[in-house]
Amino acid sequence: MSFLTINGGLLALLIILVLFSAFFSMTETVFASVSEAKIKNYVEERKTGAKKALFCVEHFDRTLTTLLVGNNIVNTALSTFALTFFMGFIRTGNLELISTAIITIVLLIFGEITPKTIGKKYNDKLVLFLAPIIYVISYILLPISIIFMGIQKIFTGKKNNDSQVNESELETILDTMVEDGEIEDDEHEYIKNVFDLNDRTVEEIMVPRVDMVAIEDTTSIDEVKNIFIREQYSRIPVYHEDKDHIIGIIYERDFFEAMAKNIELKNVKQLMRNVLFVNKKMTVDALIKTLQESKTHMAIVSGEYNDTLGLVTMEDALEEIVGEIYDEHDEGSVKQKLxxxxxxxxxxxxxxxxxxxxxxxxxxxxxxxxxxxxxxxxxxxxxxxxxxxxxxxxxxxxxxxxxxxxxxxxxxxxxxxxxxxxxxxxxxxxxxxxxxxxxxxxxxxxxxxxx
The missing domain is CATH 3.30.465.10 (Uridine Diphospho-n-acetylenolpyruvylglucosamine Reductase; domain 3)
Incomplete structure (x- = not known):
């Protein structure tokens, strides 16, 4: 066998090993960056390779170990055969240094940077193609992977809590999803507004006492009717003597249903429903849960001395997420510029x-x-x-x-x-x-x- 034949065979082997290194590096990036939700959509659409892709993502520790083991085997073999290959050309004492330098440059460009860039850019397309291959390789390398995963558990513990994502990390993920076109700007805004619900208090979104429309329990039925028609509110608080003594809430629907049925109303107390009181420091997300549990849409905001500071509605809370909500009583269709x-x-x-x-x-x-x-x-x-x-x-x-x-x-x-x-x-x-x-x-x- 001639010198050229041997070196030609080694060169072909080196190229194959570089391609394998690129394959493992690209696959690692694909599975690390692809959205699990997107893969689940692929499964629902019954796309080829989707189930194996979902398995690899859900068992990412095993997938990652397989990829790292495979990549290290390839890179070790590449370094060994590269030294043999260069011995046929380089006659110097610095052979190992030169061989290492050349292989390092080749691996960085063709085995790491380029394939990982491609993997990140086309992860959702490549994952279905790569998943069946990695699925098979993971079983071939399973004995070695089990050993390494066992060593990992000894040092890191059985459960890895680092996978939990905090709010700032989730916001970064959302920003990336907007840039990639996976979610729309308005959807992004809604989700970010949900994060803020725990930072905003009832006091910040309430209708202040000075702006409250309320009726005294001695108000005549005719005057109550006029107030509903004039103010066009669906619910109005009822107080005794002053607004610091809210005793109930009267609903527009209840009032006009009673009038339509010719029910004789002597005073507003006959139609009052129970009132819910909340503290001014309650967060908006807690308010939404409280209103849902109480099956009501309005609450009176109380201060430190049980004085009335204002009122808040479910609509006020939801507007913190979706922006201004207009109902049939609102004038105009465009939010006034503030x-x-x-x-x-x-x-x-x-x-x-x-x-x-x-x-x-x-x-x-x-x-x-x-x-x-x-x-x-x-x-x-x-x-x-x-x-x-x-x-x-x-x-x-x-x-x-x-x-x-x-x-x-x-x-x-x-x-x-x-x-x-x-x-x-x-x-x-x-x-x-x-x-x-x-x-x-x-x-x-x-x-x-x-x-």
Whole structure:
């Protein structure tokens, strides 16, 4: 057998081993990155190879061990035969070093980087093709894999809790799914809003006491009818003497059904249903569960001294996920714009806008703790009933990125002026933002300490 024949055979063997290395590397990336949900869809669609792909993903530890064992066997053989191959060409004492360098470069380019890039990009297409092959190889290498998995359990334990995904990791996965086109932007927004339910409290989404429509238990039946027609609410709280003593809720449906059946109503108490009270610090996700368990759609929000702070509905909670919900009583079909920019430092803001949303929209750092809607925040800061022209000033100190991407400290003076009031309710506020001086910051901090 000639020299050329031997080296030609070795070269062919080396190429085959590099291809095997690329195969194992690409397959590892495919199974590590492919969505299990997508594979389950393939199973439901009865696509060829889907069941074996699902088996490999559900038993990923076994699959990964098989791939790593196979890849290491191939790479070890590649290094050994490469040394023999280069002995026929290189006559120097640095043969092993040169052989190792060449094989390392070849493996990095053709055995790792390129196949893994391809595997990541086309994982959902390749998984059905690769799964049957890996399924067979996993049984061939099963004796060796069992030994390695046993060693792994000794050092890592039987259960691996690292597979649990936290919220930030899940948000990253969702962002990737949006980029890959697996979910739509609005679906992504809904899911992220669900994460926020545990961070938002009832106090932030409630209808404040000043905006509550409620009726006294002595209100005449005719007046109750007029209130339902005028306000167009499906449920109205009933109080005794004042709003701190809510005693029930009357439903529009119950009221008009009674009138249609000519039932003689002497007072609203005849139609009252039980009322649910919730604490202002309850989270929105807990509120949804409580309303579901109570089979009701409205709750009264109580303060520390059992005083009435406002009311909250299931609709308010669900709007935190899907945005504004319109029913048959809502006017218009487009959500009113809550903030309008007049110039670089002046804005007109609707009283219904959350203070946190306003701060985020304008870029004012963190909103003051406990502030919910703008109208409520300003109402609570006023000593008297709110009127047009009333002002309040707030200083916000925060750190943010400038136009060059560098972090910089900011101090903003926020002047809020009431420009529209309707029956004691603050409808519109003019917000003016300027840089705050050191003296203004000091004075503001001192005033907060005095409070």
């Amino acid at each position: 903030i309008t920019k007049i110039n670089d430092n002046t804005y007109m803001v609707d009283g219904d806008m959350f203070v946190s949303d306003m701060f985020e929209e304008i870029g004012l750092g963190e909103a003051p703790e406990g502030a919910s809607k703008l109208s409520t925040w300003m109402f609570e800061s006023q000593e008297d009933l709110p009127k047009i022209g009333d002002k309040m000033t707030y200083i916000s100190c925060f750190t943010d990125q400038n136009e060059n991407g560098e972090y910089e400290d900011y101090a903003k003076k926020i002047v809020l002026e009431i420009v529209e009031v309707d029956d004691r309710r603050i409808e519109t506020v003019k917000v003016t933002v300027d840089d705050a001086t050191e003296e203004e910051v000091e004075q503001f901090e001192e005033s907060k300490e005095d409070e």
